[in-house]
Amino acid sequence: MASTPPTPDRIRKRRALGLLGTALLLLAGAVLAAAQHVDYARPVEAAPQERDIGADYRTPVVQHAPPRAQWREAVDVGLLAVGLGLGAWLSLARRSRAGMLLLAVGGVAYFGFYRRGCVCPIGSIQNVAVALTDPQYAVSYFTVAIFLLPLMAAALFGRVFCGGVCPLGAIQELVLLRPIQVPARVDRALRWLRWAYLGLALTLAVRPAPVRDFIICRFDPFVPLFRFAGPAYMLVLGGTFLVLGTVIGRPYCRWLCPYGALLSLPARVAWRSVSITPDREYDCGLCATACPYGAIEERRAVRTDCVSCARCYRHCPRHHVPNGAPAAAAEARS
Ligand code: SF4
């Protein structure tokens, strides 16, 4: 039997996927070439000495926080990979909102409070940018993996990292209680801020070492909350985002996160991504206002903006029809 020729749309998508795959491979190659084992040891003699400072100054014995054991870093990368896999399975195959919520709780608990927000692909943008531009700067293989894994997952399954693995997104997901819709025009305009912030962060990160600044980390609004420590203004900023986030869906993710902006690129041509109906579209419009993140347009999830939270499924009648998707039906019955 003759096979159906691919449609122009499918051909375009295949080409885009090919280009994206090549770009990701090139980026991975360049970053891995710049990566190396990071030696944290800094001689105590290089620090300011008691004799130079005078008064009661005592040179601290520990000059740097001791490096995290390699096996622990490998565990972090492994858990990130497992979280991404779980996010894809729960949001796309199981179509489970409850599962995504549990994943979000896990993301906040481990990557947020336990790891204190510092297994962070968002901040790693800066490390990677500096490693690519400054031969003196070392970035570890683990940092490279943390940076690349969510991008690769986005090329396959959409923004599953945002769905529940990223602690910054997850904590905003958990506090959103009574979402209101932000006018689409305002939302669209504010989303450009992410790119401006990314440009500014890269510009400041790749400056010469003495004046280098990692502003994504310095002004991360949630890390001080995960650490129960930090400048008062940052704690207030984090608290403000959370209070605002009870009614406005993920304000930091939508309008400021530079890594979210990067993730939207591979997500655009993802191999599989969120589809609101498990199978046949009704075009009933019941989902039109279901998404608190402004990611449904013309009754379809917008790949670049959808954060794989699985909220919209429950608004779709097909999700509850027993002969819809087997997994969806099973969940609907449970
Ligand atoms: S948009 Fe940024 S902060 Fe939000 S979940 Fe995604 S990576 Fe995390």
Ligand code: SF4
């Ligand atoms: S379309 Fe909106 S509600 Fe549905 S999974 Fe994506 S972000 Fe969540």
